[in-house]
Amino acid sequence: MALFAKPKTPGNIAPEQSQSGELGCPAFASLVETLERKPEHKYHILDLAAASGNHIEFFSRFRCRYHIGDVLHVLPDLSPPEEDEPELDFGRILPLNMPDRLDLILAWDGLNYLDKELLPQFSQHLVQQCNPGAWLHAFIYTRGDMAAQPVQFELLSSNAMRRQAVTGSTVGAPCYPQRVLEKLMPGFRTAQSRLLKNGLQECLFQVQE
Numbered sequence: 001m002a003l004f005a006k007p008k009t010p011g012n013i014a015p016e017q018s019q020s021g022e023l024g025c026p027a028f029a030s031l032v033e034t035l036e037r038k039p040e041h042k043y044h045i046l047d048l049a050a051a052s053g054n055h056i057e058f059f060s061r062f063r064c065r066y067h068i069g070d071v072l073h074v075l076p077d078l079s080p081p082e083e084d085e086p087e088l089d090f091g092r093i094l095p096l097n098m099p100d101r102l103d104l105i106l107a108w109d110g111l112n113y114l115d116k117e118l119l120p121q122f123s124q125h126l127v128q129q130c131n132p133g134a135w136l137h138a139f140i141y142t143r144g145d146m147a148a149q150p151v152q153f154e155l156l157s158s159n160a161m162r163r164q165a166v167t168g169s170t171v172g173a174p175c176y177p178q179r180v181l182e183k184l185m186p187g188f189r190t191a192q193s194r195l196l197k198n199g200l201q202e203c204l205f206q207v208q209e
Contacts, residue, residue: 020151020163020164020165021162021163022156022160022161022162022163023139023160023161023162023163023196023198023200024159024160024196024197025158025159025160025161025196025202026159026194026202027137027192027193027194027202027203027204028137028158028159028161028202028204029158029159030192030204031104031135031137031204032158033158035062035104036061036062039062039063040063041063042063042064042065043062043063043064043065043103043104044064044065044067044098044100044101044102044103044104044131045059045064045065045066045067045102045103045104045105045106046067046069046096046102046104046105046106046126046129047066047067047068047069047106048069048070048071048072048094048105048106048107048108048110049068049069049070049072049106049108049110049150049152049153050068050070050072050073051068051070052152052153052154054154054155055106055153055155058155065098065100067098067102069094071093071094071110072108072110072113072150073149073150074093075110075113075114075150076113076114076148076149076150076171078093078114078115078118079115079118080115080117080118087121088118088121090121090122090125091125094125096125096126096128096129098129101129101130101131101134102126102129102130102131102134103130103131103134103135104134104135104136104137105126105130105134105135105136105137106137107136107137107138108137108138108139108150108151108153109138109139109140109141109146109150109151110138110150111138111140111181112139112140112141112146112150112173112174113149113150116174116184119181119184119185120184120185120186123184123185123186123187123188124186124187126187127186127187127188127207130187130207131207132207132208132209133206133207133209134206134207135191135204135205135206135207136188136204136205136206136207137202137203137204137205138202138203138205139200139201139202139203140176140181140200140201140202140203141173141174141175141199141200141201142173142175142195142199142200142201143173143175143199144173144199145170145171145172145173146170146171146172146173147165147166147167147169147170147171148167148169148170148171149165149166149167150166151163151164151165151166152164152165152166178190178193178201178203181203185205187207187208188205188206188207188208189205189206189208190203190204190205190206191204191205191206192204
């Protein structure tokens, strides 16, 4: 089976893309404002990271059901199947068996770690569980290297986060141009895109209605 990819060659993280420290997130702040305009609405939110009391506490301001995906640590190890192998079953990797459709997916920096060939299939798996107009929030590395595993995020406020790398090793970042990433994510369109000072691209994608 080709379930796990070969390790990528380690590199050095560019100083401006350091994986630890505070990070501004204006697109996320805009998203929070949008959610706050409908205080009566019950939102269904999927966090692709592991369970975090910080994230749960932050979103407790809304009427919401908060689902934990805990899949980010798996994404760097997935690789496309060989010709004689079946496709990966994202329904087993990330079961989405909740009865209600999603309004928001928190991908953090996870999209950078999934093999390019698997992004369309993963995107379709998410879209199938989303309401029309649902949001997906993500950070995309635009240059240099990145930590070998997705970093941990801590929400400080609606417009600031703290990141902490879980490993000191690094790999080359895919550095997707926005148009390329949109083609790799069928069913999603870019609603907002902000280039941050540290070289990260903050993106709000939305499910096409």
